[in-house]
Amino acid sequence: MSSIVSIQNLTKTYANGFQALKGVDLEIRAGEILALLGPNGAGKTTLISIVCGLSMPTAGRVLVDGHDVVTEFRQTRRLIGLVPQELTTDQFETVWNTVTFSRGLHGQKTNKPLIEQILKDLSLWDKRDNKLRELSGGMKRRVLIAKALAHEPRILFLDEPTAGVDVELRRGMWAAINRLRETGVTVILTTHYIEEAEEMADRIGVICGGELLLVEEKQALMQKLGRKALHLELKAPLDVLPPTLAALGVTLSDNRRGLVHEYGNGDGVAGAGEGRIGQVLAAVEAAGLSISDVSTRQSSLEDIFVSLVGAKP
Amino acid sequence: MNIEAIKSIYYFEMARMGRTLLQSVISPVITTSLYFIVFGTAIGSRINEVGGVSYGAFITPGLIMLTLLSQCISNGSIGIYFPKFTGTIYELLSAPVSMTEVVIGYVGAAATKGLLIGLIILATASFFVDLTIAHPFLMLMFMVLTAVTFSMFGFIIGIWADNFEQLNLVPMLVVPPLTFLGGSFYSIDMLPPFWAAVSHLNPVLYLVSGFRWSFYEVSDVNPLISLVMIAVCLAVCLGVLSWIFRTGYRLRK
Structure with a gap:
């Protein structure tokens, strides 16, 4: 399988001197689900932030489908959907408007049937005219996923998608992510729930202290170290x-x-x-x-x- | 150019303003009406004409400018500050949009709203005083340039501000004195020479003066100089913005 995201010697030092990433190399294969495991502060979010454009790399580079994320950001960001860790939403907007806005922001014309399908898949269709502040935490999380999918990305980044989500909803989300993979979307999720990685991932990467300690097929990893x-x-x-x-x-x-x-x-x-x-x-x-x-x-x-x-x- | 993104940001912002339409239109209209009642009618009737213009008519351009400036600065700053504050800015930063497109969307929306309110105040004023607009096209040009420039200034403040106090600092503390001392309510000819000279350091003087010239062909400074001054302000804002985008100042870590 060819790699769709290629991370090369990626280093990030924040203005306060904190080195969040220390030369990470990682090839992400098209169509796989890759779980990045690591304790809090390991560098998972920083890694995602650089690939998605929220942060600038200090050194090294990231290619998405062969394009550089800094110099060719239009090509790379069109391919990527991001579900952030924090539940950041426009409290006063309706579900429909905020999801439509995301699609427009990615340069795509409104596509009502598509947005309808996304909202139905995530059980949000009944809530489409509700303001976001009226929704529960779990629903807001799904709205963020809907926003990330609105422009039909080929790569989806989920930064701790199930943090603070109850067991039932978590299983529902895993099912939704599996359906996405079936449509060929590459999924990268960070988590510190081992169960989540074990349940979903094809491959598992372990990050700690800004270094990628290993990346392995889940089965091989279990077999090798189990x-x-x-x-x-x-x-x-x-x-x-x-x-x-x-x-x-x-x-x-x-x-x-x-x-x-x-x-x-x-x-x-x-x-x-x-x-x-x-x-x-x-x-x-x-x-x-x-x-x-x-x-x-x-x-x-x-x-x-x-x-x-x-x-x- | 990602036109869809510009449209999305613009409509999104206009919709946000639509939700607060009542307070954002009614409050400036009431405030301006009060100015007209107090300065135009009650006190103004005892004030001689200024430069051949009745006092009520004389202060109209200044009042419009006062509202236009403060509206554009606050709209422009809140538009970008709010996503920063709530965290939804992640979406702008991870979308395939350049900062130029972001600015066109946000500043365009803020300037549109400022212009609408400015025009509503102009209409309100016509109920209180006899207005003549000698150069309507020039008047509109002054309004548009001012709206764009100060919405951009607001946008810069919104990016710089880390809290609501900083956000309100400029519109609350800097703009009113500059407008009041910028010849909105008097001609600087009425000031002692020293203070008249000091007034020339105030950029708002040029805005108000040029704007007033488009109404009555009377002004404190040559209207051409006013246009040049607005252009300079616009250029400064563009310069600061391009620096912000190059460095990712307060946006990208």
């Missing part, structure tokens, strides 16, 4: 781990009541040790240990994220 662990809880605490178990890589938990057997570890040897589960169980029985509970656990993206960001000095 760990599985078998936990066996013992009826009676154990003082010393029997050598037969130690030889199989089993460890004793701190409270001496649990045995942990990890498999599919982070060294890229997914599945290693998987076949030993039978041996471990047999060894436990041979050692005469009685077990009160068994559980397995697969590490989530959250664990991966915490270990990545935590490992960073």
